[in-house]
């Protein structure tokens with residue numbers, strides 16, 4: 163029977179789902195705790211447009227300008243702009259502002275799909291740096307700096323480099339070294355810090371991208387801080403960025419009716435970050451430590467050592483339970499929702515919106531699961547297809563070519579006409595214009611059978627795939 167969107171959302175609220183996923187406000191819990199309820203109770207009455215007094219996101223001179231200036235101070239940038247179309251639009255604007263048509267950009271291979279989409283929109287040619295994968299967990303660890311330096315050296319004509327930092331799984335690397343090196347070659351550094359808006363809240367967390375010298379940083383405030391989904395920020399520092407062009411592109415790609423609700427939620431997130439953030443982050447890191455310590459002697463429940471400690475990756479593979487199964491059990495039996503799973507485990511995004519009760523519920527659930535689901539079956543291993551496929555066409559050339567559908571195994575060796583993206587994390591294994599490999603097809607068919615979602619394909623059941631004619 164069909165259900166209304168609003169009915170499903172109501173049922174999640176009524177069940178008081180325990181959220182270890184985005185958005186960072188954790189189903190609004192942090193607003194109640196910190197007394198923002200009175201303001202937010204009126205939020206639908208505040209849904210307005212540009213009228214006298216409300217300023218204009220696309221040429222701010224009043225309250226929006228001042229609000230962005232406060233955010234810039236708090237996040238220690240030279241300039242900050244609010245984004246109401248997510249980090250997606252910030253990434254696209256940054257890339258198109260720095261890279262004219264037919265130019266080159268360097269990107270980490272596990273970049274978000276918005277990077278490749280920016281290359282389609284702007285007719286830009288991406289060159290990739292391989293991403294390191296942990297073979298035991300398939301966790302994306304980020305780039306190796308020596309690989310990055312090699313790619314820079316072989317592509318000195320690139321206008322910019324864009325790097326994901328931290329990775330979705332909370333892994334980091336020596337970003338400062340890459341920023342310094344890129345700058346020495348006159349290459350501008352854009353950092354996709356979609357998963358790291360909270361990093362400035364503790365010395366125990368990795369340094370922020372701005373602290374390490376990035377020129378443009380895009381953060382999904384909504385993912386790890388308490389703002390509403392789709393609200394993000396773009397920060398600029400230094401003088402390598404043509405700010406006027408960046409603003410012009412934002413005007414083109416963002417809505418001409420920017421949501422005041424989203425902008426207000428960004429302002430609230432900045433306020434919470436500034437007034438309560440450090441203390442709440444200390445409490446959060448303490449709760450996470452306690453949880454991990456309580457499983458030190460339990461080999462069934464393994465925690466991966468993430469650099470950003472607010473990301474928890476739990477593997478139950480030792481007890482014969484794959485990540486997709488763990489996710490389903492947590493949701494169906496314990497009312498706990500994780501952010502994503504891969505074959506080897508589940509990733510939980512913890513934010514200052516999570517309280518000690520969330521961690522108690524998680525601890526109880528994991529203890530019970532470790533008793534109840536212990537199985538002596540051994541798990542087949544699957545390697546993440548980590549080789550960068552050969553590129554035959556740029557993403558834009560491939561986008562405008564005619565495509566045809568073929569059976570999935572017949573596509574091997576052909577030029578891909580669409581994205582193959584395990585979702586989440588939304589990172590493309592093959593993009594339009596690249597040669598499809600057997601390694602990739604084997605991987606997606608294996609993981610699909612085990613419970614992974616694959617997006618980007620016209621036939622999401624993976625019967626057929628689009629190739630370039």
Ligand SMILES: Cc1ncc(COP(=O)(O)O)c(C=O)c1O
Pocket residue numbers: 247248249250251273274276326330354356357382392394587588
């Ligand atoms: C690494 C990374 N970058 C960018 C984005 C896009 O962010 P947004 O959802 O704010 O548009 C995502 C979204 O999941 C992401 O994982």
